[in-house]
Amino acid sequence: MRLPDDSTRELSAGSTGIDLAQAIGKRLAQAAVATVINGVESDLGVALVDGAKVSIITSDSDAGRHVLRHSTAHVLAQSVVQLFEGAKFSIGPAIEDGFYYDFELPNNKTFSDQDLVAIQERMQKIVEADQLFVRAEMTTKEALKIFKDQPYKCEIIERVTKGNGDSSDALEAGSADAVSVYRNSESFVDLCRGPHVPSTGRLGHFALMKVAGAYWRGNEKGPMLQRIYGTAWESKSALAEHLHRLEEAEKRDHRRLAVEMDLLSFPQELGGGLAVWHPKGGIIRKLMEDYSRERHQNGGYKFVFTPHLANAHLFETSGHLQFYKDGMYPPMEMDNGTYYPKPMNCPMHCLIYRDRQRSYRELPLRLFELGTVYRYERAGTLHGLLRIRGFTQDDSHIFCTEEQMADEIASLLDFVLSVLRRFGFSEFDFKLSTRNAEKSVGSDEIWQRSTDALQEALNRHGLQYTVAPGDAAFYGPKIDIDVRDAIGRKWQLSTIQCDFNLPERFGLEYIATDNARKQPIMLHRALFGSIERFFGVLLEHYGGAFPTWLAPVQVRVLAVASAHDEYATKVVEQLVACGYRVDQLVADEQLGKRIRASKLERIPYVLVVGDDDVSNSTVGVNPRGGDVRRDVPLTDFINQLSIDVGQAKNVS
RNA sequence: GCCGGGGUAGCUCAGUGGCAGAGCAACCGCCUUGUAAGCGGUAGGUCGUGGGUUCAAUCCCCACCCUCGGCUCCA
Known part of the structure; x- marks a missing residue:
């Protein structure tokens, strides 16, 4: 027999996998559950063939x-x-x-x-x-x-x-x-x-x-x-x-944490799959959106805004009524036509593009919107924030020439990864979804060229990816990006999709260098995917312990006794003046109890101030997941805080 | 949409065909606290919604809504 390490072993004729395992060692024999004989998984009791390449499958392997x-x-x-x-x-x-x-x-x-x-x-x-x-x-x-x-x-x-x-x-x-x-x-x-x-x-x-x-x-x-x-x-x-x-995963279930931390809720009166954001969740969401807007501002995107409703004609043109009617909220009959809540922003962005003649000099044209859409997900599929009926996409549509497509996709990949890293994700899986011949539109050449462009972008970045044959949308191939969270689970967040269907349907054009009218390629992309879903994933990723830059309350100040409340208030005021989110619990309850309550709220820094601090302008710093330090000059703490927030590092 | 669980106080949950319960939270007192639960009191409920059975329904039956675990789906 030849073993995986290329050594060989002699066994008598008719020996089985279990005989081999026993010959090698008692513990191996105990752990053995099956064999691989010449690449074929077999029962341990199967007789081995002379000269076969054999390995033993043990119970502690996959x-x-x-x-x-x-x-x-x-x-x-x-x-x-x-x-x-x-x-x-x-x-x-x-x-x-x-x-x-x-x-x-x-x-x-x-x-x-x-x-x-x-x-x-x-x-x-x-x-x-x-x-x-x-x-x-x-x-x-x-x-x-x-x-x-x-x-x-x-x-x-x-x-x-x-x-x-x-x-x-x-x-x-x-x-x-x-x-x-x-x-x-x-x-x-x-x-x-x-x-x-x-x-x-x-x-x-x-x-x-x-x-x-x-x-x-x-x-x-x-x-x-x-x-x-x-x-x-x-x-x-x-x-x-x-x-x-x-059990641990259940503890970080975003639906549970959202209730515990008073971030948002799904009132029954609203109907299934529709959420309202409470002040604490609202702060985090606003910070996410602010960050997204800032990055898009710097990334050459134009900000646009579009309504939540549109006349049915729009979705006839886009093809959504034909292909996805079941997933749309039902129509509203008005005196001047039929209206639908929008399930996507792209048709409206196409209208913005088409509003006037475009020149190749304008391309790539990157339109960005935090656009709220409504999809009638089937009742049994709703799942907290991860599968929801009303949600906001950080949606962008990039209109570009075919020649620009590869560069654009490559720089999109940089953009996506850089944004995801800022939110604490560091492990990514990439999936390239290719054409499903039975469910797609467009010529072979255009599919080939756009698939090549996606592939080239991945290769240029040296990224490993898997190919999912036939998983593409009907209108074009795409790259999906999964992140791994803190406990190793995979979540699909970002997507970059090529589309040559909508430009066709909307008759989009630009005037090329040779004065000819050409059709642009449209790239759809979302980094968060949906704000709601991304927020849910973040909540589970951090287990509610948001990094300081995102934490609803960054610092809580506790006076040891009522006599120190006044000083505590001054500390709060000073930190607020520096732009931090800070609050105070007055000393009408035991210090230990107030600390416990603050810890359960996962506040990054709890400051305790007493006699010594009042006299010396210091604070006691009790950081989330760290050791208490006494007598820290307030100015030192502010420095530490600014570093923490600036680096977006998680103090847990 | 389909199969199966569930919906009782702000939260987590107990309970019964005959006056609705606990812990935590909230509120009010007392305590004045140096790093994860001090003590006492008060208030809080159309028992998801609508119908039915019954002398009587939070409890049994039906429908609907919401939710949980899956299946299917996910532009």
């Missing part, structure tokens, strides 16, 4: 956890089939952090939370029973016989063997040549490609998380199945850590 999770999904299915007479099981893959399995219960029954408890207990029993995972390969006919009571399995088998299988089917069944199944007991067998752990005793560090409805094969028109989600790990501690991470 591939190993994937095997654990997939195997645990089988245990879940067996448990459900045992507990619910007549249950049909469909698919049960491993997913990030866990697995799920989809079921159909007789008489449209559904699982309750109590059911989950019972199912989980039964699963533990199956684990204790240490059932073997026994692989068998068979013909379609045999498989159809085994699963004759399982219509979803039969559907998968038929699709795979007819060569119509997709990637999720392949995971379940294998290939057209041979259908594989794994048997755990007399009564339970599941269709599966594998590999699996040798026996259920290797599992056990799992938890069922939730039950949800899910469409069979993701088809909205198809039957709805009952999906059970679970998480599974290689050890008790890994499971505990995962559950702890979930």
Whole structure:
């Protein structure tokens, strides 16, 4: 056998992966869950071929956890089939952090939370029973016989063997040549490609998380199945850590923090997906907008403003009524026509462009607007600030010549990254979405040229990116930028899109150097995406502890006792005069209690002033996440504050 | 839109077919505090909205609104 480090090892004929692992070491054998033989993932019990390149998959690797999770999904299915007479099981893959399995219960029954408890207990029993995972390969006919009571399995088998299988089917069944199944007991067998752990005793560090409805094969028109989600790990501690991470993530849920910190709310009277901003959230939003405006001012953008409503004709011209009517708020019938709330700003920016003849000398023309739009997101999809019906885009449309496109995109990338960094993001993922031939307009050449321009811009910056074939908008290719937040989650924020559809539809032109009329390219781009969404992501990123430059209250001054309140007020006044957001809690309660309250508000600096400070013009500085310093001259503190705010660094 | 949970005081939540509850917050006193919860008191509710069943509904039923977890969707 050849091992991953290119060393070789002799084993007797017929040896398996587990034999190899044992030969290498006891601990490896304990951690082994599967093998890779000549690049193919296989069960540990599979006999190795002479001269094969073999590696062992251990349970603490991504591939190993994937095997654990997939195997645990089988245990879940067996448990459900045992507990619910007549249950049909469909698919049960491993997913990030866990697995799920989809079921159909007789008489449209559904699982309750109590059911989950019972199912989980039964699963533990199956684990204790240490059932073997026994692989068998068979013909379609045999498989159809085994699963004759399982219509979803039969559907998968038929699709795979007819060569119509997709990637999720392949995971379940294998290939057209041979259908594989794994048997755990007399009564339970599941269709599966594998590999699996040798026996259920290797599992056990799992938890069922939730039950949800899910469409069979993701088809909205198809039957709805009952999906059970679970998480599974290689050890008790890994499971505990995962559950702890979930708790931590929940603590920074922006919807919860928005309430706790009195930033904004979603009054029921307003209707779903519509928010009102409270003073504290409003300050932060204003700072974000001020910063955005300043950067656009310096970046050669022209500021424009457009109304929230438009005559239906506009959206007929733009094509939105044709393609996205369902996503628009319903029309208002007026005496002089039909009006819609705008779902996008671009058509209006096109009108500004078209208002008069344009020369190549004006291009690139960069129009910028913090434009509020309304989209009728389906009721079930709303999610706090992250999916909302009324929101404001930091929207810009850049009209340029084809020749300018590549440079413009390259400088846009710089602009985007520099703005995102200012808000504390440092890790980015780039995605290039290319044409979907069935759902797109425009010539091959223009698609090619604009895709090249995007690609060139990414390459020029030396950025790694993934290509998402067919993910482009119908009107042109795009680059989407995901950021990673403080706890490693990915959020899609910024987007840069090429558009040659709207210029066509609106008949946009410019007079070129040769006096010919030409059509400009339009670039759509948003850095925040939507202010609301970006704010929500920021809130989760910082866990509410906004950097000082964004914090609603930057400094709070506390007097040790009432006698010092007057001095505290003077300190407040001095800081306010320097332009900082400062307040004071008078000494009518215990100092400790006031400090605690201020800490819970995540105020960057709490200043405590007492006798010594009154006499020496000093303050005690209690910074968020840092150590208390006594007797700091007020002037020194102001210096420190100005550095902190100027550098936008987070004091946490 | 679909499947399943939920909506009770400002917040977090308990509870019952028969007078509506706690903690925190708020307000009022006392305490005058040196770095994360001092003590006492007061007030606060159409139990999401509308209909139905019942002698009686916050509780049971129906519809709608809002919300949460998913699915689908996301110009």
